[in-house]
Amino acid sequence: MFKWNAGDYSRSSSEQEKWATELIAKLKLRGDERILDIGCGDGKVTAAIARLLTEGSVLGIDSSPEMIFFACQTRGCDTNKNLSFLKIDARELDFQPEFDVVFSNAALHWTTEHLKVLQGIKKCLRPFGKVLLQMGGRGNTEAMLTVVSTIMGKSKWSEYFTNFSFKYGFYGPEEYLAWLEMAGLNAIRVELIPKDMVHGGEEGLAAWFRTTWLPYIQAVPQHLQEEFIYEAVKTYIGKYPLDTQGRAHVQMMRLEVEAQNIQ
Template structure:
């Protein structure tokens, strides 16, 4: 899994949509209050802390491969005030747990990973018998409008030189390929489905904030002094095709894949 230099504070300010969707997903966990939970790709920790409040008699470990994110999470949610919550720097493809958890939760993370096989195998190993995973990530067809807008801009004369040798950085899997992966790793599958989602941002500035803080494989290739111009061009191009709604909101059509499976032996 690639490691990008996240601006953790900026991400925290521009990740309301991700947090809203994570809360929807947490409700599906049906937590009873005593579980040991792994939050895979915990980011700034705010969602992890919400899970920790729901398992007061259990524990939650948040992991992320970004040192900046983990540092912010530890600062915001110190162990002294949140004794059932801890954070570690760890890569999703190289998990070091063995039969530690009852539940693994992951929201909007695993589309960053090219090869999911070591991730799923690591999750299976991390779970106790009877444990379950609930994963949500970008799925087949995700964010096509934004990707098209970015492709248009990065192909232009001004920007093409910064994308020599560029490879598409995300994995947006389909249902059948993910079902096969889960079966191969030993999981009993409860549900794998693609779900269309409408992501909303507060006008053009909110859309720019999302691009700036999460589309790092693209923006990170642009010299810092030119980055804001690149982002503005991407957002202007997108909004020409998908104008702001009457209430000023920017809408982005997303497609998530949701995965529920259990370790039954």
């Protein structure tokens, strides 16, 4: 397992937060819902949901102990009655049917076991409860994946990736429609949405890479990790130059899933 730097992620995830804000708006909350936020990370998105719940509450879960500790320390989960956090793996949901909404942003592509996640979501939803998920989908960040794959094969780095194995769960509508049906959830909308992720030049791109490409970075000895990061970033910018405003662009593909529990 890789280790997250929650503080660094919190400082370098403005694009993920922006997309989360767009996704939250699609929930059209009344304010009295009980919500589960899967893959809550540093907790800032969960806290944003909590501020919309005048009479409801939200529970943020994440498999990373570093993220959950950071969320509790910075979001005041012990003092805010409608906001709490727990360390739970998304593949091991074991709640009663207590949630009106299950939400997830930029998290579920970290697992390939999506049917298991959806089966757990089904168990924890109340009748007619809603599901709204967004994650990396098929074709997500293909250009950066190609760059990283090329670097991994270079003589300087290849020894560290001899037994390396990691796969993102980047899927498309076909897989998800089948999994929703198997899990007993009614699909409302499942679509791939292209997104342009924008970073502030080389340093902004490096910050994003440093905080989200952990399986690859942490395969390299610690004293070489910054060198690996900047080789990837400089190679990417060499292929995809900064725009006229000095910004780096990474083409992303998000899978957005809207479903409902009908019993």
